[in-house]
Amino acid sequence: MPTLDEALAEIHDEMADHIDRGRVADYIPQLGKVDPARFGIAVVTNDNGVFTIGDADETFSIQSISKVFTLTLALGEVGDSLWKRVGREPSGNAFNSIVQLEQEGGIPRNPFINAGAIVVSDILLAGHEPRETIGEILRFLRFLTEDDTIAIDEAVAASERATGFRNFALANYMKSFGNLRHPPEMALGVYFHHCAIAMSCRQLALAGRFLAHDGINPATGHSVIARQKARRINALMLTCGHYDGSGEFAFQVGIPGKSGVGGGILGIVPGQATLAVWSPGLNENGNSKLGTLALGKLAKMMNWSIFAP
Missing domain, CATH: 3.40.710.10 (DD-peptidase/beta-lactamase superfamily)
Structure with missing residues (x-):
């Protein structure tokens, strides 16, 4: 299994070669101005490791x-x-x-x-x-x-x-x-x-930590929400987090996730890590085209699917 740094570097290089990057959400005029070439990933592990690549520190509309x-x-x-x-x-x-x-x-x-x-x-x-x-x-x-x-x-x-x-x-x-x-x-x-809140991949991944840790922020040890409620939010992210593309995301990526038409996706690997990816171009369901591909590849490389043995 590769290290996280190696996995992110490989994914970044692969995504850079994609010609079809989807279409930005131009029905909201301000989002239509965003450069579709942007791409970033951040991963925050439950032992508080932070790994980033690309435009992971550039803010975007999380929608x-x-x-x-x-x-x-x-x-x-x-x-x-x-x-x-x-x-x-x-x-x-x-x-x-x-x-x-x-x-x-x-x-x-x-x-x-x-x-x-x-x-x-x-x-x-x-x-x-x-x-x-x-x-x-x-x-x-x-x-x-x-x-x-x-x-x-x-x-x-x-x-x-x-x-x-x-x-x-x-x-x-x-x-x-x-x-x-x-x-x-x-x-x-x-x-x-x-x-219309603007955040970076790094900030998003940090914000979602409690959902990968049974409702507790692993950096502070403080409870954000009860364990049962955190698990229910994750369940809803898995089944409903990508609108009418939720089943396909669960099938291809296999983790709870929530997308936004700004091109971001927040992903949760319970007990392991929080992931955030940003690529502004969207697929036909309004979810980040390359972001979905990138998270699918990352989950496979790191064996992070919740359905993995």
Whole structure:
């Protein structure tokens, strides 16, 4: 088996030769400006080793990867009552689909599709103004990474709001079913801003450490969330973390993962390591094209699939 440094170097060289790098998420104008040639990987092991290559220290819009952390906060605040308002099943539809909401009474299939994450944002709003809730999410990420430089890309947030007509429709539709307790524009304000958080691969991998360590941050020994809840988040990442491409990701890579249309993927190897990859070009399901290939190769080289003997 190669060392991590050797594996990352081989993967970096292989990905550099790819001509078809996917398509950037140009339906959000600010994301459409990102150079598709960017590529970085970071790995943080549970013994606190940090390994990086490529553009691993360049920040990018984490987009839907942020939903892992808002879900963590919401489970910490309201516990299993969250599941009365959000399901736990794969959607089988696009991340911004409205079809199932009508059939299922305004209850989103899972917390990682857009509708589900908007409900989670609504839950986090309880007793707070949107600005306070956004600040709480930022403080949580800064706490996990021990890095106070993490911030929101306001240009991306504004770009999302200006073009987020489908998300406005989802929020209003759920409000009509009584599954939003606050005005839709308030829940959407939180949602657009947490999706616009900018982080690097290194920061993302550090932020996810607790999910590879039964809810405990291995750098501090402090509990972030209960073990059972951490395992459930990992289960949802495996089954729902890549939208209607989740089954293919589980098949090809074999670890819990959460993607974002900014081109990032956060991967969890329980008991071993946290992985983060960034390549802005997306495949047909809205997941990083080269990021998926890279994580699949890394998991195979290091025997990290959760299905491995």
